[in-house]
Amino acid sequence: MLHVILMGPQGSGKGTQSERVRARLDLASIATGELFRAAIKGQTDLGQRIQAIYDRGDLVPDELTVALVEERLDELARERAAGSSVRGAVYDGFPRTEGQANALDRILTDRGETITTVVVIDVPRATLLRRLAARRVCANCGRVYNAESDPPRVDGVCDACGGQVVQRADDTPEAVTKRLDLYDDETAPLVERYAERGLLTRIDGNRAIDEVTASIVEAIQARAMATSPSGKVA
Numbered sequence: 001m002l003h004v005i006l007m008g009p010q011g012s013g014k015g016t017q018s019e020r021v022r023a024r025l026d027l028a029s030i031a032t033g034e035l036f037r038a039a040i041k042g043q044t045d046l047g048q049r050i051q052a053i054y055d056r057g058d059l060v061p062d063e064l065t066v067a068l069v070e071e072r073l074d075e076l077a078r079e080r081a082a083g084s085s086v087r088g089a090v091y092d093g094f095p096r097t098e099g100q101a102n103a104l105d106r107i108l109t110d111r112g113e114t115i116t117t118v119v120v121i122d123v124p125r126a127t128l129l130r131r132l133a134a135r136r137v138c139a140n141c142g143r144v145y146n147a148e149s150d151p152p153r154v155d156g157v158c159d160a161c162g163g164q165v166v167q168r169a170d171d172t173p174e175a176v177t178k179r180l181d182l183y184d185d186e187t188a189p190l191v192e193r194y195a196e197r198g199l200l201t202r203i204d205g206n207r208a209i210d211e212v213t214a215s216i217v218e219a220i221q222a223r224a225m226a227t228s229p230s231g232k233v234a
């Protein structure tokens with residue numbers, strides 16, 4: 001299976017790229033935010049434990065996050081055994097800590113698998129600030145707009161529901177800078193870890209969406225060929 005870790009700061013287009021790359025290469029999503037929501041909605045044992053942690057206002061501990069990722073991998077393995085064409089997974093928002101990265105190594109080793117590549121989408125800080133400063137959100141339905149590249153048809157009015165389109169208070173330059181700094185601090189040790197292991201691929205994210213997608217797909221395929229013993233992409 002292909003195991004692709006996708007990293008990139010807020011405003012890098014990571015969510016959009018993840019979706020496009022998954023569709024192109026027939027990969028499933030392993031996004032921890034989605035896994036948490038699905039587990040809570042499904043009222044699973046893990047879901048109930050996560051709900052209780054949310055209710056207390058605490059962070060979900062690594063051990064629970066890892067358990068959910070393992071469940072998802074088991075599910076994918078069953079789907080593949082049943083004939084699904086899914087070729088692997090794109091990890092989004094995971095691993096986030098060194099503890100989670102260690103756990104992922106262990107999980108994959110147990111399954112006789114390995115990380116295919118770690119893709120980092122690089123975008124200059126000035127560009128991120130500009131993109132995020134242009135972000136607007138519908139106060140009613142949450143739909144996201146961009147004042148420069150994707151504005152609502154009528155200024156300040158949501159296309160979908162007619163609600164008011166506003167700039168969120170935490171999208172000010174100061175708040176955005178703080179979040180980007182936090183992201184850099186959090187991911188630096190992981191980036192270093194994967195670079196040392198020769199797994200890191202840096203992609204210039206400051207280009208047209210199609211070009212970025214093409215570069216990521218190409219990087220994954222090149223790495224998959226290099227790591228597959230038969231030279232064939234699994």
Ligand SMILES: [Zn+2]
Nearest residue numbers: 138141158161
């Ligand atoms: Zn709306």
